[in-house]
Amino acid sequence: MTLVAVVSDYLLHPFYPQFFELRFGITDPKNVGYYFAAICFMIMIAFPFWAYISRRVSELKILVYTQAIAGILALYCFYTTSYINFWIISLIMVIFKGSYLLVYPYILKIITKQEHPSTIGLLSVVVHLGGILGAVIGGITVDYIDPRSIFLIMAAGDFIQMSMSAYLLQNKRYTTNIIAPETKAKIKKTAVISKGFILKLGVITLILYFSDFLIRPFFSLYWESLSQYKTKLISGTIYAIPGFVALIALWINNKRKSNGHKGIINALFIGTFGLCLQGIPFELSIVIGRIIYGWAIFQGVVKFDILLFELSTPSSYAIDYSKIHFFQNLGVLLASLNVGIIVDNFGLQIPFIVALIGFIITLLLYFFAFKFTTQKQLIKT
DSSP states (O other): OOOHHHHHHHHGGHHHHHHHHHHHHHOHHHHHHHHHHHHHHHHHHHHHHHHHTTTTTTTTHOOOOOOOOOHHHHHHHHOOOOHHHHHHHHHHHHHHGGGGGGGGHHHHHOGGGHHHHHHHHHHHHHHHHHHHHHHHHHHHHHHHHHHGGGGHHHHHHHHHHHHHHHHHHHHOOTTTOOOOOOOEEEEEEEEHHHHHHHHHHHHHHHHHHHHHTTTTTTHHHHHHOOOOOOOOOHHHHHHHHHHHHHHHHHHHHHSSSOOOOTTTHHHHHHHHHHHHHHHHSHHHHHHHHHHHHHHHHHHHHHHHHHHHHHOOOGGGGGHHHHHHHHHHHHHHHHHHHHHHHHHHHHSSSSSHHHHHHHHHHHHHHIIIIIHHHHHHHHHOO
């Protein structure tokens, strides 16, 4: 279900500038940024709402109805020729589509904490794999079929999720209301840093996601501006390189013993190097940079999620994750609002420099908010 959801979600991610130009004749990069920002805002307000509803209604029951509505609205986006109507309906669609995020905390709620690292890694790879498939399918659709057909694929994805949710609820072989027992924290440092951890993690991941998403909306244009390979399929594939790397990273992680959230600092260091290489306007440098960056962003995102669920409890997973997700989407929102202005005024290369600064700030904040604080407390005790 997560794979299907992410594929339909990522179909347009690398191609918003091209989509608006081909479909509505809109070429102003600021309009692309504003639309992407509006999507992020809708997710920010929608997911906490669905998380609150999930305390009273089971996640799968919610998905049956929300994905059905999202599919119907996606069909409307396929047929409409009005730019204004497209904006309004597609944003309403995102509110209902965003309920699929409930699947993540739901899965972690029905397993033990010992299984979290491998499961979070697996789910992260599913997201990356969905990004790969979405980018490739989106590129083929924009290049060789019709950009608006993307919304037919989106609708199909929504109806598949609706059907799978209904199947899981009605099939007696599956117990869909099980919750893994909560375990008491055994490590002193957890109690030390758990106070206010949502705010700390929220601010840190806000900057991380701001930096990560700042390089996304115009990456395909950046590649096409300097490469001799200018098809949407090729640019979509280069865009999706981090997803391929995530598959390798998951395989390596599963071969070795999990060390929880340790390694965040290393991941952020490697990520800064990958960003530097991508900012060099040379094809080979960009490809190598995407590979290195893909490894770093996979490890960093997974370990930040592990840290969140280490400090949270099963009964609070959905609410705590929705709060962190709010901060993360605020970072994406800020990136979306500014990336069009940055590109319009300074060019396609500057987002990588700004993202690099963001990674350095993230690294410093994490060190002083968690690593340094925890080490100091352990010395005292």
